[in-house]
Amino acid sequence: RKAVSIPGLIALREKGEKITMLTAYDASFASLMDRCGVEILLIGDSLGMVCQGHDSTLPVTLQDVAYHTAAVARGNQKALVVADMPFGSYATPEAAFNNAVQLVQAGAQMVKLEGGTWLLPTIKFLTERAIxxxxxxxLTPQSVHQLGGYKVQGKTDASASLLKAEALAVQEAGATLLVLEAIPASLGKEVTDSLHIPTIGIGAGVDCSGQVLVMHDLLGVFPGRKARFVKNFMEGQTSIDAAVLAYVAAVKDKSFPALEHSF
Ligand code: KIV
Ligand code: NA
Structure with missing residues (x-):
């Protein structure tokens, strides 16, 4: 396949083909996912939980993400590599830029940041400088203490309106992709329909432009509590390749997420 690019993702969205994204943290799994046709590999700060055993993403450092990003980039050939900016690494536009450069130099083609209105100057600052x-x-897990736990967001009219406005604003500021986590499926659809950039849902319903899952959840190896939006794709499969291919097929044919995985 051709290398996945941002214009390529927008083209997929325009022709109505769902986009597949998975987290990856090492070269071997990155290579496998790339071979299976996954479009985007995310070095998520979920690595703090699934690789390091912490109970939140907050202890993850820039060096941790850079280390895993370099490994994923070495294993990958065609997928788009996106790295999470960890907690505390993007408090100001300048800090965000300096830290994002480290991730780009480790092999990231895009960086992901959690937040809305307060981040607009930072999104503009990075994208104007070619990041x-x-x-x-x-649900932005780095804000777990402020949110009071890992809870579904956008359930009230006021919070849904704010989220819709923030989605438009991050697009306007220059973001070219938007992850929507743990929101009502109806809101996921409304936001997706209002934007020209692709949305990637995790617990945001089937109408997002694409889906993302944490690799360990897809394989059923994460020992912690299972979120509603998680599906173990190893069930009924006899290899990891087959599980990843089943995930790709289910996202493409819109059978995942089903209502039971949505809010
Ligand atoms: O860190 C992560 O794995 C993520 C995805 C769940 C979107 O941010
Ligand atoms: Na993350």
Whole structure:
């Protein structure tokens, strides 16, 4: 296949083909996912939980993400590599730029940041300086203490309106991808329909432009509590390749996420 690019993702969205994204943290799994046709590999700060055993993403450092990004980039050939900016690494536009450069130099083609209105100057600052940005709205795990736990977001009219406005604003500021996490499926659809950039849902319903899952959840190896939006794609499969291919097929044919995985 051709290398996945941002215009390529926008083209997929325009022709109505769903986009597949998975987290990856090492070269071997990156290579496998790339071979299976996954369009985007995310070095998520979920690595703090699934690789390091912490109970949140907050202890993850820039060096941790850079280390895993370099490994993923070595294993990957065609997928788009997106790296999470960890907690505390993008408090100001300048800090965000300096830190994002480290991730780009490690092999990231785009960086992901959690937040809305307060991040607009940072998104503008990075994208003007040639660092593509994926925004992340809804349940933003780095804000777990402020949110009071890992809870579905956008359930009230006021919070849904704010999220819709923030989605438009991050697009306007220059973001070219938007992750929507743990929001009602109806809101996921409304936001997706209002934007020209692709949305990638995790617990945001089937009408997002694409879907993302944490690799360990897809394989059923994460020992912690299972979120509603998680599906173990190893069930009924006899290899990891087959599980990843089943995920890709289910996202493409819109059978995942089903209602049971949505809010
Ligand atoms: O860190 C992560 O794995 C993520 C995805 C769940 C979107 O941010
Ligand atoms: Na993350």
């Amino acid at each position: 593509p940005v994926c925004a992340h709205l809804g």
